[in-house]
Amino acid sequence: MEQFVFFGGKGGVGKTTVSCAYALKCAEAGLDTLVVSTDPAHSTADVFDQAFDDDPTAVEGRERLWAMEIDPDEEVERHMGEIRRRMNEQVSAAIVNEIDRQIELAHRTPGAYEAALFDRFIEVMRTADDYDRVVFDTSPTGGTLRLLALPDFLEGWIERLVAKRTKSVDLFEKAAVGDREARRKLDEDPLIAHLQGRKERFEFAGRTLRDESAFFLVVNPDELSIRETERAVAEMAEQDLGVEGLVVNRVTPAPDEDEQGRGATWLRDRVATERERIDEIRRAFDEPVVAEIESRVREVKGDLLAAVADELAIDADAGSVEA
């Protein structure tokens, strides 16, 4: 049974709705479930009509369901603060200002959001022992997935650094026979310890994502969304991550059979086009379609959420596709 379930897909396809519906389904099946939202628009708050923050909070009126919202802006600030604190411990006061400027510069680059968010994901995964199921309303893509290759890079970097420092220590000991102070310092080297820590975090992330996580992609029945989904599947495959199934969301409902008029004609044509796209999805992907969810007239919240949950053929117990 996978503890972590991710619903990926491009902005606007309905990831948050599907994630909240699946989390509700898990909770109602008796699992202690946490839904983690990273949507800057904080739509989890809309779905449950309740404010959430960075700490898991029980969803009112639901049993065994908790939610938290991660704010990318706050994560970047927190990230900068931590690096600053660690640097200040390790360097002389004279260059603190210079380093502050460099840290701020680094956090102005695009991607600082994604990196900080991914760090927070890892943190949530490490400390999620209280929950049977953790549902994320997004899934690592492009740049973030490439971070999973970091351990190999860091490994080489650490090895070369350790080799250089060991050589220095050897020379020092030859000069000052019997003095083991330098070797002790090497064992405690804060930079090497930090790199080692990073490497282990990303190794943990890679392992957890590969062995204890299930990924679903949310797709809309239009060409653009299909193309983007193909791309996402390929990007994930590059990192040995498989996709469990596809959730087709925003499917237009059909009119009555005998219905006539501008509206019925439009709907009928639209339904026919979407039917072609859904057939294409079933043909083009090896991954099964685990739900076709109809567009609702209003935003999905309250009782509508339970209705959407019923349409998801994803087994709450196994985090996998229902037989």
Next chain:
Amino acid sequence: MEQFVFFGGKGGVGKTTVSCAYALKCAEAGLDTLVVSTDPAHSTADVFDQAFDDDPTAVEGRERLWAMEIDPDEEVERHMGEIRRRMNEQVSAAIVNEIDRQIELAHRTPGAYEAALFDRFIEVMRTADDYDRVVFDTSPTGGTLRLLALPDFLEGWIERLVAKRTKSVDLFEKAAVGDREARRKLDEDPLIAHLQGRKERFEFAGRTLRDESAFFLVVNPDELSIRETERAVAEMAEQDLGVEGLVVNRVTPAPDEDEQGRGATWLRDRVATERERIDEIRRAFDEPVVAEIESRVREVKGDLLAAVADELAIDADAGSVEA
């Protein structure tokens, strides 16, 4: 008259369709127009049913209309190649391997895409003299917008670097009276020249985006899209970039007045919900709504594109809202 027009908005709202429709409108008004697409799904190719690449190519069957597609993957590769080449000219062969690893590491971070794309945007803006109008199907957001603050950071960095090197040269000249060689070297310093070049590029980008560009945001009539648009307007305002107008896309058509049945009921409720959202958009934003574009039954291409272009109340001549 702004030469550059950007259509921003989250994924899936229909930026490429609106951009291509507006570019067509400009071309038909007699302007030599280039549409620049950065969509990894390359939907410009679908809209015009023609393949495009990194070089502007005439759109078949249309006058005065060119299109190009920028591939973020290729841009990252090109970016890495350039940095490598420059580094290899400046450093000893012994550390080239180490630098290669560092460059590759840097390009594995999230955001490398956005940074490389923005560089390419600047390049397009610098060399677009042949076109009266250049239309981008995306607009800088979050991380990329923060790059506009780079010139100030680089300025301080360059100043400190020049001061340090000048001091070294002064000392050198005191020791070797009359030898001006070191001072000449300082004037030609490749690192300082490179930083200076970066600074000027980003200054050019900031100036061009602020003074010669018009920004429109594409929004769908739902709460999530409205919230995301508010966020985008605020992010742009932080960098002194104003939004000219909002394009409401994917508006559901109404059924006939006397139409009855499941389809008519669904459409009527849906239209009513969207009407509330559009009223909210008109209330919540200072920026005018310059178009309400109905959802089409099929993907917008061919003749449909001209129909959509007609619905855009954006003046082709002025790149601003029609009176």
